[in-house]
Amino acid sequence: MTPASDIRPENPAEALVFRTLRWTWPFYFVGALYVVGPVLAWVLGGLAVLSLYLGPAIRPDLRARGPVPDVVWIWILGMAVMLVALWAGHVDWGLGLKQTIKSSIGWAKGWALLALFPLAGAVLPVRREILVRGQCVIGLWTLALLPILVAAPYVGLPERIFTSPLKAIGGPGPEYFSVFLFTWDPASWTPRWQFYAPWSPFAALLGVLQVCFALEERNMRWRTIGIAAGLALILLSKSRMGLVGLVACTAGPRLMPLVLRVWAWQALAAVTASLAMFGPALVQALRDGVAAFKGARADSTRVRATLQRIAGERWENEAFWFGHGTVHPGAHVVEYMPIGSHHTWWGLLFVKGLVGLLALLVPMLWQTALALSDAARGPRGRLPLSVMMTLVLLSFGENIEIEAYMLWPGLMVLGLHAAELAQRPIHGSDGPDAPRVEAWPVQETADTECSKGSLRIAAKPGCPIP
Secondary structure (H helix, E strand, C coil): CCCCCCCCCCCHHHHHHHHHHHCHHHHHHCCCHHHHHHHHHHHHHHHHHHHHHHHHHCCHHHCCCCCCCHHHHHHHHHHHHHHHHHHHHHHHCCCHHHHHHHHHHHHHHCCCHHHHHHHHHHHCCCCHHHHHHHHHHHHHHHHHHHHHHHHHHHCCCCCEEEECHHHHHCCCCHHHHEEECCEECCCCCCEECCCCCCCHHHHHHHHHHHHHHHCCCCCHHHHHHHHHHHHHHHHHHCCHHHHHHHHHHHHHHHHHHHHHCHHHHHHHHHHHHHHHHHHHHHHHHHHHHHHHHHHCCHHHHHHHHHHHHHHHHHHHHHCCCCCCCCCECCCHHHCCCCECCCCHHHHHHHHHHHHHHHHHHHHHHHHHHHHHHHHHHCHHHHHHHHHHHHHHHHHCCCCHHHHHHHHHHHHHHHHHHHHHHHHCCCCCCCCCCCCCCCCCCCCCCCCCCCCCCCCCCCCCCCCCCC
């Protein structure tokens, strides 16, 4: 089985994307993933700008899909505001030119990626199939290495193999440039695995994305590989957030069409009415479940809650609009974790203030609304909604900006989906039984014909909608 047995890149942009995905594990083995992500973002972003600028003058297989969608402009504007908030915070707290330059470089390697990858996905002719297959190839690598990773703690192999010299480039910490076989959980002193992520909880969310992408794969063998690898990441990372994401981010988008079904609302009304009898018992069961969920890693829950409380109090009292500019060292009570870490929203309030929080909140709400609407009407919106749900879930336990270098396939899907909505909206009434064109996936060929008797057509422009 070759990685490109039935799907091959058709232009330089697709080749660059696919090869980067295929070489994810080798890049990890040399500690280069944190470097590859930002470099890829700026290369693809620059290529997208060049394609827009040159228009028809550029080679045909690199021409832009169309103008930049509105939601992508909102991402670009939001991340630009994030940079302005960073500068304002540094000026307010007198952090100096050297620290401002260093933080601006950090913005270019973090927040900027949340605009560059959607831009590249919206403009460059990169197909969904390439991103989906690339994720499944990562899964093949993962399954091939799984026996070694699982056996490592039991045969006496070291946790960390080495830390790459690339750490001299600078980054959030040495773990971003280190190669681990496994780590020991300090709470239970049992092994947990982080695979190619800098730590285990992040690996679990990458596993969620892996499963979501694999569910879109049409080849059964590759789909099985991708799902199996994603489940391995989720289960072996031993992350509670990953288990929640596995259920919510895969089932949720596939249940969205029920919003347009009358019988689904009738069933919901019946369930709601029954809560009068079973509601108290259900509420108590939910409380017990939440308590057990938090108690599974009580120390982690306590540290995160304390970090959020300190960040919120200091933001409100010290730096309401533009934040503190940078994270601050934490005390022993939070196990020396930096104030402003482990939570995107509280971290934004602490570091960049209310302005920074709104700069991320607005594009995320806009993108989520688009994905929700499209997922309710057809399968095209499932993967984008899964990506947005994963990002939202991740934002409540991690800092998105320092992990964007690994989330880039999902970010490209968001831009690609925005372009699809602009070019091929789903027509027809909002009713669930109304005939419509299912806009994804569409395979156009030279000999396709208009078919008025089918609800699923791949027609040339101008064909009537059935």
